[in-house]
Amino acid sequence: MSNNHPYKIIPDRITKLASYQIFVFGSNTEGRHGAGSALFARQYCNAECGNPQGRQGQSWAIATKDLSKGIRSIPLLQIKSQIEKLVEYANTHSELEFLTTRIGCNLAGYTDLEIASLIGNFNLPPNIWLPQEFVDCLIEDKPTLKVAFMGNRHQKFDESRWKQVRSRLEGMIVRACVREATLQEYRALEWGYKRIQFYSGMALGVDTTAVEIILGLKDKYPIEINLTAVVLCTNQDAKWNNLDKQKYHWLLSQCDAIKFVSNLPYQEAGGIKCLNARNRWIINQIKNVHDMMIAIWDGQPGGTANCIADATKLNRRVIIYNWVTSTYQKFGNW
Structure with missing residues (x-):
């Protein structure tokens, strides 16, 4: 920057x-x-x-x-x-x-x-x-692998389950950078990329935790790692407690870019329509051969389910970890 x-x-x-x-x-x-x-x-x-x-x-x-x-x-x-x-x-x-x-x-x-x-x-x-x-x-033009996140909010998890889910999420993020067979070879570099561009919708839970994990990886691998926060409105954190607000704004300050889906507060931005617009914008960034979406999901109807459905309809590469059944599922051209 x-x-x-x-x-x-x-x-x-x-x-x-x-x-x-x-x-x-x-x-x-x-x-x-x-x-x-x-x-x-x-x-x-x-x-x-x-x-x-x-x-x-x-x-x-x-x-x-x-x-x-x-x-x-x-x-x-x-x-x-x-x-x-x-x-x-x-x-x-x-x-x-x-x-x-x-x-x-x-x-x-x-x-x-x-x-x-x-x-x-x-x-x-x-x-x-x-x-x-x-x-x-x-931002200097160079071959870029794009990776986005979707997932359940933090209210869904108890503490022990959340530790397990966070570990799985970190493993999925690392494998976007690293070959599964060995941590000595770098998957994105092997594919010819010079940068990984991550996108997070910044909801409390999977989205913000993914940002924390990515920030910890920035100097760990020999590839440029960029992070874009996709913020649905100007007061996304309006109903959060003070501790979550402080953490949210600190995470935003560490990102490379903040994409605003709307320049207005939530209700003026259209309420739930703004959430859907954010998800569509993120999905539209994931369109090249190796680009992928990482989903942490409980298998239940809701915003994460809708986002997964929209991505799969467009044949985006999606990898899902169902934290209830502890199973993985892939969609798209893998």
Whole structure:
């Protein structure tokens, strides 16, 4: 991480802002705000017609196109200068969150890599969120094996059973990195990967425990290990006790990136729909030949069962440990 904190990744779709959020969009020199993110900023975030740059209500405009000259008409150095102003403002307004869209990458004609390279010049404060495309560019491209988790929440387990399940989970994670036959050979490296990208939905139980285990593996094997927390809303921990909240926020701080499925609190984000959206997003990351999902499940109906069903319908590679029967089951192309 170039910023000494996780990259925060905006939702795939933003329809509404919380009161403390600022929508950062690409503008034009005339400040027309007539299409795409600029139109959303004008209609819902108080962007001002005729104003091409800077703070405008709950929005922040960065001019990336001169309408009279067409695409790629604002020099990258000028865009960089505007990003610098945004960074300076965000640094002095830690009470605000700045949700940055793919500025300059649609109607303005620049690529994600070009704009992300400009952003990479700055030590971003933690209150600037970025689109997934920019974060992908900021993290060095290399062959990556992707592994995700699903599983029951901690309320399902008594202490003795939980110790057994945690041991099984750790073994499954290690085998994603290591050949089963011997701990001296590295499975991901053998397959030609240079990085393992883990995804966790950060629910209490299997999800957060997987994060703890992965953090303990980061310096153990000769392969880069990255971790993305997939957070369903801004107050995922609202009903948790203080100890669980503290642990949750510490784990988030140790991740490489935090993907927000919604930028709103749980109820405004759609409640149970937000949970389903999180699961779908995670499943959609697991799509290449060796990518896999690891599931710890009791065999009962519920969110984990639904997630497993969705993954298997899409022929994702899934390995399930049923902790009630102490059995393993695999789906997909193994």
